[in-house]
């Protein structure tokens with residue numbers, strides 16, 4: 001792992017997103033709205049989302065607008081919650097805390113993947129980090145370690161990563177946690193998004209798509 005300097009500081013009222021998908025079962029329990037934030041200084045070896053490392057403005061949207069998308073997904077697909085991953089969600093703790101609090105107020109759950117451990121996050125003297133932790137039902141913590149890669153733990157990439165049930169909303173003994181990982185390919189007519197964990201013969205091709213964009217742009221669109 002190496003670190004990278006922050007060159008973009010998002011506001012506390014807007015989220016800097018890489019991409020999002022209104023419903024998926026590949027990023028947590030049940031149907032979930034998944035959003036990938038832009039920017040991660042941890043830079044794990046063979047992270048499948050290196051295009052999300054940069055702290056540059058990608059798709060910056062007010063928290064209220066993102067909440068509207070979540071409400072729409074709830075009405076349309078009956079999602080049970082949201083999953084935040086990236087990128088590093090705790091690099092945008094203020095805006096994400098506001099979103100997570102509002103999502104829970106809708107009766108939905110919040111799951112977050114962080115490359116930081118829970119101990120590191122608890123050690124931060126930062127109110128927004130505490131607010132975000134307080135609004136999370138499931139935290140998957142720790143960096144992806146390629147030497148500890150596994151496809152045997154549902155939704156989780158390496159064996160060092162831990163699942164913390166920060167509320168009593170989910171049952172740690174649910175057999176769903178013991179099922180293998182899955183992958184989904186979303187195509188909306190012009191863009192492709194890969195959710196979950198590519199494995200097997202298609203892994204390299206899917207990783208290639210991941211590398212170049214979670215949400216593929218048309219050829220004449222400029223890529224940041």
Ligand code: SF4
Pocket residue numbers: 040041042043044047048049086087088114115116142143144
């Ligand atoms: S913390 Fe997550 S997004 Fe950041 S480099 Fe590691 S796997 Fe990738």
